[in-house]
Amino acid sequence: FIYILINLYILNHKAEFQLNMNYYPPDVRCIDEALHGHGHNGIAQYWDANYLTSLSKEKLQIVPVNPDLTPFYWSINVKKFENPISFILLDSGNSYSLNKNIILAKYGNPKKEVTCYARNILIYPRDSIKMTSKFISN
Secondary structure, three states, X not given: OHHHHHHHHHHHOOOOOOOOOOOOOHHHHHHHHHHOOOOOEEEEOHHHHHHHHHHOOOOOEEXXXXXXXXXXXXXXXXXXHHOOEOEEEEEOOOOOOOOHXXXXXXXXXXXXXXXXXXXXXXXXXXXXXXXXXXXXXX
């Protein structure tokens, strides 16, 4: 334990080592800008949901769902599924991405669609999709 602490201390005090507390990846910035004024609750596949929620400066709350739009229960507080959503993220570079055809069949066409790097954002009217028990049981 002491060995680990000493190494962490040495690492933190090296001149070339710097923590960038203002890290803001371009893809997250693009998504934040696209969603500005459109609502902050959405859904995405697991890896995008956690990554984007943690790095967003717009305080996006993205809950993870499976490709068939069923909740990814074991990784999130179930209360998060009670908030109405206004956007859905699709990742074209990920084989686990949500299926756009299933989304369109369930929720209809979005009000707006924006592309940010490898991700498409389907924007619906603000908080128009209610994630009720029907959503959760599907």
